Amino acid sequence: MIELARHAGDLMRLVRERRPRVHCITNTVVQGFTANVLLAAGAIPSMTTSPAEIANFVAGANALLVNLGTFDGERRDAIGIALEIAADQGIPWVLDPVLIERSPQRAAFARALAGREPRAVRANAAEFAALVEAEAADAALGKFALKNLTVAARTGAVDFVTDGTRRVSIANGHALMAQVTGIGCAETALIAALLAVEDEAFKAAVGGLLALGVAGEIAAAEAKGPGSFAAGLLDAVAGLDPAVLVARARLS
Numbered sequence: 430m431i432e433l434a435r436h437a438g439d440l441m442r443l444v445r446e447r448r449p450r451v452h453c454i455t456n457t458v459v460q461g462f463t464a465n466v467l468l469a470a471g472a473i474p475s476m477t478t479s480p481a482e483i484a485n486f487v488a489g490a491n492a493l494l495v496n497l498g499t500f501d502g503e504r505r506d507a508i509g510i511a512l513e514i515a516a517d518q519g520i521p522w523v524l525d526p527v528l529i530e531r532s533p534q535r536a537a538f539a540r541a542l543a544g545r546e547p548r549a550v551r552a553n554a555a556e557f558a559a560l561v562e563a564e565a566a567d568a569a570l571g572k573f574a575l576k577n578l579t580v581a582a583r584t585g586a587v588d589f590v591t592d593g594t595r596r597v598s599i600a601n602g603h604a605l606m607a608q609v610t611g612i613g614c615a616e617t618a619l620i621a622a623l624l625a626v627e628d629e630a631f632k633a634a635v636g637g638l639l640a641l642g643v644a645g646e647i648a649a650a651e652a653k654g655p656g657s658f659a660a661g662l663l664d665a666v667a668g669l670d671p672a673v674l675v676a677r678a679r680l681s
Contacts, residue, residue, distance in 0.1 A: 438671025449625030456498025459611030601642030
């Protein structure tokens with residue numbers, strides 16, 4: 430497990446050095462926060478969802494985030510175009526099936542997207558349960574990962590990542606992370622940024638969740654509440670030291 434933690438630190442360093450472009454089709458509520466987390470990590474975000482220009486933005490990106498938090502017609506059209514470009518050019522993409530447990534239409538769309546080879550899927554337990562149409566237990570996520578040739582990253586009090594063969598639990602993080610909107614969306618965006626510099630989606634998913642979890646712990650130590658925590662989290666991501674990441678990692 431220590432090697433996974435060290436590799437996470439290496440990936441964060443590579444993102445700062447290479448400054449990959451990450452195009453985000455994401456929730457309107459979290460666009461600003463997601464962009465700021467990516468900038469703090471060293472990546473370059475873009476956010477357009479216009480079907481007229483999405484192809485050019487994705488073609489110039491190193492990774493793609495597809496987040497269903499805002500499920501409108503423009504975004505559905507943009508997602509279709511974006512995934513065609515990503516498939517043609519071999520651009521890695523990550524799926525975030527936000528709130529699909531509350532909408533059958535959204536859930537059906539997410540299941541179709543899961544069959545289009547996302548490198549990773551990041552969701553909470555309720556969202557994964559709707560996606561796999563069963564309890565989001567470890568074994569079910571392993572089967573889902575193998576079936577769709579992807580990595581399943583379930584977030585919660587303890588995160589869980591599996592590619593169907595390997596599995597890791599990540600106990601880093603802080604309760605204040607649940608009091609700031611967009612933390613999960615930012616986690617998925619960070620995984621996408623790491624996928625721009627790492628071919629193994631399993632390592633990118635573990636690295637992204639570990640990095641934001643440790644940053645959350647660091648930010649919480651100085652925070653007075655969710656407002657100062659959100660600002661502190663950006664500072665913590667920007668200043669995250671690979672040695673600190675390894676020292677604080679709680680992987681099993």
